[in-house]
Amino acid sequence: MEFETVIGLEVHAQMLTDTKIFCNCSTKFGGTPNSHACPVCLGMPGVLPVLNKKVVEYGMKMALATNCTINPSNSFARKNYFYPDLPKGYQISQFAYPLAEHGYILLEINGEQKKIGITRIHMEEDAGKLMHDENNPVSYVDLNRTGVPLIEIVSEPDMRSPEEAADYLKRLHEILVYLEICDGNMEEGSFRCDANVSIRPKGQKEFGTRAELKNMNSFRNVQRALEYEVKRQQYLVENGQKIVQETRLWDDAQGVTNPMRSKEEAHDYRYFPDPDLVPVMVDETWIARIREELPELPLVKRERFVKDYQIPAYDAGVLTADKALALYYEDVVKLCGKPKQVSNWVMGDVLRFLNEEKRDIRQCPISAKSLADMITLIEEGAISGKMAKDVIDDMYKTGKPPQDIIKEKGLVQITDEGELIKTISAIIEASPNQLKDYRGGKEKLFGFFVGQVMKATQGKANPQLVNDLLKKMLAG
Amino acid sequence: MELYSLTIHELQEKIKNGDVSAMQITESVFSRINAVEERVHSYIRLMKEEALAAAAKADENIKKGDLQPLTGIPVALKDIVCTKGITTTCGSHILHNFVPPYNATVVEKLSAAGAVFVGKANMDEFAMGSSTETSYFGPTHNPWDLERIPGGSSGGSATAVAADECIASIGSDTGGSIRQPAALCGVVGMKPTYGRVSRFGLIAFASSLDQIGPFTKDVEDCAIMMNVLAGYDPKESTSVKTEVPDYRRFIGGDIKGWKVGIPKEYFVEGIDPEVAAAVQKAIAVVEKCGGKIVDITLPHTQYCLAVYYIIAPAEASSNLARYDGVKYGLRTADARDLMEMYTKTRRQGFGAEVKRRIMIGTYALSAGYYDAYYGKASQVRALIRRDFDEAFQQCDVILTPTTPTPAFKIGEKTDDPLQMYLSDIFTISTNLAGIPGISVPCGFTAAGLPIGVQFLAGHFEEGKLLQIASTYEKNAAIEKRRPTL
Numbered sequence: 010m011e012f013e014t015v016i017g018l019e020v021h022a023q024m025l026t027d028t029k030i031f032c033n034c035s036t037k038f039g040g041t042p043n044s045h046a047c048p049v050c051l052g053m054p055g056v057l058p059v060l061n062k063k064v065v066e067y068g069m070k071m072a073l074a075t076n077c078t079i080n081p082s083n084s085f086a087r088k089n090y091f092y093p094d095l096p097k098g099y100q101i102s103q104f105a106y107p108l109a110e111h112g113y114i115l116l117e118i119n120g121e122q123k124k125i126g127i128t129r130i131h132m133e134e135d136a137g138k139l140m141h142d143e144n145n146p147v148s149y150v151d152l153n154r155t156g157v158p159l160i161e162i163v164s165e166p167d168m169r170s171p172e173e174a175a176d177y178l179k180r181l182h183e184i185l186v187y188l189e190i191c192d193g194n195m196e197e198g199s200f201r202c203d204a205n206v207s208i209r210p211k212g213q214k215e216f217g218t219r220a221e222l223k224n225m226n227s228f229r230n231v232q233r234a235l236e237y238e239v240k241r242q243q244y245l246v247e248n249g250q251k252i253v254q255e256t257r258l259w260d261d262a263q264g265v266t267n268p269m270r271s272k273e274e275a276h277d278y279r280y281f282p283d284p285d286l287v288p289v290m291v292d293e294t295w296i297a298r299i300r301e302e303l304p305e306l307p308l309v310k311r312e313r314f315v316k317d318y319q320i321p322a323y324d325a326g327v328l329t330a331d332k333a334l335a336l337y338y339e340d341v342v343k344l345c346g347k348p349k350q351v352s353n354w355v356m357g358d359v360l361r362f363l364n365e366e367k368r369d370i371r372q373c374p375i376s377a378k379s380l381a382d383m384i385t386l387i388e389e390g391a392i393s394g395k396m397a398k399d400v401i402d403d404m405y406k407t408g409k410p411p412q413d414i415i416k417e418k419g420l421v422q423i424t425d426e427g428e429l430i431k432t433i434s435a436i437i438e439a440s441p442n443q444l445k446d447y448r449g450g451k452e453k454l455f456g457f458f459v460g461q462v463m464k465a466t467q468g469k470a471n472p473q474l475v476n477d478l479l480k481k482m483l484a485g
Numbered sequence: 486m487e488l489y490s491l492t493i494h495e496l497q498e499k500i501k502n503g504d505v506s507a508m509q510i511t512e513s514v515f516s517r518i519n520a521v522e523e524r525v526h527s528y529i530r531l532m533k534e535e536a537l538a539a540a541a542k543a544d545e546n547i548k549k550g551d552l553q554p555l556t557g558i559p560v561a562l563k564d565i566v567c568t569k570g571i572t573t574t575c576g577s578h579i580l581h582n583f584v585p586p587y588n589a590t591v592v593e594k595l596s597a598a599g600a601v602f603v604g605k606a607n608m609d610e611f612a613m614g615s616s617t618e619t620s621y622f623g624p625t626h627n628p629w630d631l632e633r634i635p636g637g638s639s640g641g642s643a644t645a646v647a648a649d650e651c652i653a654s655i656g657s658d659t660g661g662s663i664r665q666p667a668a669l670c671g672v673v674g675m676k677p678t679y680g681r682v683s684r685f686g687l688i689a690f691a692s693s694l695d696q697i698g699p700f701t702k703d704v705e706d707c708a709i710m711m712n713v714l715a716g717y718d719p720k721e722s723t724s725v726k727t728e729v730p731d732y733r734r735f736i737g738g739d740i741k742g743w744k745v746g747i748p749k750e751y752f753v754e755g756i757d758p759e760v761a762a763a764v765q766k767a768i769a770v771v772e773k774c775g776g777k778i779v780d781i782t783l784p785h786t787q788y789c790l791a792v793y794y795i796i797a798p799a800e801a802s803s804n805l806a807r808y809d810g811v812k813y814g815l816r817t818a819d820a821r822d823l824m825e826m827y828t829k830t831r832r833q834g835f836g837a838e839v840k841r842r843i844m845i846g847t848y849a850l851s852a853g854y855y856d857a858y859y860g861k862a863s864q865v866r867a868l869i870r871r872d873f874d875e876a877f878q879q880c881d882v883i884l885t886p887t888t889p890t891p892a893f894k895i896g897e898k899t900d901d902p903l904q905m906y907l908s909d910i911f912t913i914s915t916n917l918a919g920i921p922g923i924s925v926p927c928g929f930t931a932a933g934l935p936i937g938v939q940f941l942a943g944h945f946e947e948g949k950l951l952q953i954a955s956t957y958e959k960n961a962a963i964e965k966r967r968p969t970l
Contacts, residue, residue: 048585051812053585053586053812053813054573054580054585054807055585055589055684056587057721058722059720093811098805098809099803277851279802279847279851281850284693285692287722
């Protein structure tokens with residue numbers, strides 16, 4: 010039987026506000042446990058939440074970037090459950106009236122655009138963290154994360170493969186980071202994903218029974234977990250077994266999903282409107298102001314790069330995946346032109362250096378000006394492309410401009426014809442056998458002569474010039 | 486006349502004239518407390534040391550000519566408002582050792598106004614009750630008859646004023662918890678409009694209904710207290726940004742031509758005949774003062790109790806979830822795992838009435854029941870509110886009895902929650918609609934128990950209430966009796 014996979018994703022993104030969603034505590038990651046926790050964070054008796062407007066604005070940005078309709082009156086609800094990392098015994102979230110609904114984003118799948126629906130975006134507060142003592146039967150609660158603002162972005166079950174899901178996730182991540190409302194750090198948990206997945210016989214309209222997957226902390230793991238889960242479900246169906254609706258945890262080490270203990274998921278959250286907060290009223294003026302603040306989004310930027318710089322879609326994709334990288338690229342092009350060459354250097358050497366050290370473009374020691382200068386020097390023939398490979402290596406290591414490095418290393422290219430003719434003559438004289446063979450038809454020996462010239466000049470000879478001169482002089 | 490028996494405005498006069506010091510007033514109040522507290526039990530905790538220090542400070546200020554609205558006035562606080570560095574229990578075992586690191590906004594305001602805090606007043610546990618019998622710290626006795634309840638939940642705040650153990654006090658009213666004990670103890674009690682007085686630092690029972698208000702010996706004192714308490718608070722999202730008038734200017738104001746609505750649903754069978762008679766007399770006084778009596782109807786009155794007993798417990802079940810033994814308050818000593826810590830802590834920490842309401846509320850919000858209970862109750866609540874909106878198009882204020890009966894005996898209704906719930910039948914609608922209400926003494930039963938009359942007005946019309954209540958107070962000339970203790 011042929012199956013179709015159906016996937017929907019729920020993403021939690023931490024908002025990059027300075028303070029928490031309902032109090033003035035810092036949102037900084039880490040910190041001594043409970044050093045960013047006030048009576049509101051601790052859920053002390055009598056204290057009250059006051060909404061941080063920035064969170065609404067950040068949520069609105071995401072809503073507009075994903076083509077959602079913002080609810081003119083949206084409101085908070087309480088999600089009730091007991092857990093030590095939840096000091097009030099309820100999480101303030103949005104339920105019946107979320108911030109925004111009915112949006113979509115576009116994916117490129119095999120060169121075609123596909124719409125993935127966004128069901129809703131809502132605001133909520135994060136919970137704290139438990140730390141278990143490994144030697145004693147005690148646990149500790151750190152409430153620094155309590156009240157850190159989150160938006161939850163729920164997709165429609167529109168994805169049809171784990172790759173599509175991973176792609177959707179990357180695009181969503183990209184938008185959040187572009188908007189500068191989330192740092193996107195999956196390891197620190199600023200960007201978290203749960204997946205709902207089911208399978209159905211191809212052609213069937215009704216959805217199959219779904220499993221909810223949790224605990225996947227990288228794009229790769231999301232895809233791996235989904236691939237595993239799809240296979241598991243297919244196996245069950247093919248062997249006449251039933252799929253149970255349940256929450257399953259991804260086990261990264263084993264590469265499998267396991268059911269969560271049923272006790273942990275037997276929740277009736279008893280949602281009801283939070284009486285401590287008033288509805289958030291969003292008018293057209295506010296929406297218009299937020300819309301004006303939106304930056305150019307990745308998809309639009311990508312299309313513009315292809316059009317304006319005449320670079321392949323692949324290049325545009327890589328360069329725009331990070332807003333700062335795109336900015337860097339454009340800065341370099343502005344200074345030296347040659348968009349394709351710039352793209353090659355950025356995607357090749359610059360990104361390789363950065364990836365090796367897990368740095369991002371903002372930490373790159375090679376300034377846009379330096380890279381532009383280097384490319385200009387190649388264009389002008391001052392250095393060869395091969396020489397540039399060494400130069401850029403030093404530029405990255407030292408942060409110095411290319412001119413300095415070229416001077417220090419004495420790397421200036423030999424473009425003096427007279428000097429080169431002298432060198433070539435000496436080589437030809439010293440290699441009578443090779444010359445004879447070459448002239449006898451062994452054209453491959455041309456490379457031998459080039460090598461000898463480069464050796465004699467320590468690689469500084471202008472390769473184009475060497476080629477021209479050699480051809481002439483070998484011909485006799 | 487002992488200083489403790491005077492009102493705020495009488496004492497202010499004496500302070501201004503240099504006749505008494507704040508220290509003398511405070512000492513007078515504590516000598517009274519020494520004499521009667523053992524029998525009345527108004528307080529969970531006395532703050533004598535802090536009070537004497539505050540009085541000394543007040544005297545310094547008086548000397549400097551710095552007279553604030555409550556300088557040197559001894560005030561009691563219901564133990565539901567958080568006091569920085571001072572144990573705040575909410576009448577519960579589960580918070581018996583809780584020391585807040587912050588002050589409620591009203592505490593800050595009273596303090597800034599020069600008030601001297603006498604102590605933390607007794608109350609029904611988490612304000613759930615109408616008799617102050619559910620307090621973990623034992624019941625409070627009605628000073629007019631020590632075998633009777635003072636009403637609740639702010640029973641201690643009411644008796645502290647009635648028994649002269651303070652000059653004024655703070656209570657909270659979720660379904661009548663200020664007005665009902667005020668009526669049963671023969672003092673003035675006001676529940677302001679929802680959003681008028683900050684709830685920050687008020688330990689939540691039912692957040693959409695809770696409101697802080699004052700207990701005083703007369704209506705003028707109520708206005709003085711409201712001037713201090715009222716106002717927008719950026720720390721509370723449901724606090725309302727509207728102008729606060731000088732409430733004192735309403736005192737003794739003319740009510741000629743005012744339409745006074747009498748809702749027929751509040752004058753039905755079952756009201757104690759002595760209460761009914763006293764309220765009828767009050768109507769006559771109001772009429773004599775120039776008020777025009779109009780018959781009105783509040784057609785959804787019969788649903789108030791049901792709506793209240795879904796919404797209030799539902800909110801409470803969520804508000805009280807934080808008392809789990811993890812962060813503060815009681816934690817059971819013997820638990821093997823997390824679940825046991827939760828269940829044992831809450832089993833040991835909460836009393837029967839609190840548990841009952843948590844269970845009712847949890848049920849009302851449960852999947853499959855939400856629409857039938859909480860959802861429906863919210864809809865009916867909107868209708869109840871509309872009843873009042875429509876009524877106030879026909880009248881300026883509404884007059885009703887505050888309670889259906891005078892104070893009942895301690896223990897009389899503890900086994901019958903439904904009977905107990907009925908003591909708030911005339912006060913609950915006010916909280917559901919969010920409007921202000923005031924209870925003013927309107928006489929005594931033959932047995933010498935106080936009776937109260939209630940005035941209600943539209944949102945943010947506290948001024949109207951003070952105007953009619955003060956005019957009524959003056960013209961009714963209720964005998965100035967004090968409880969004999």
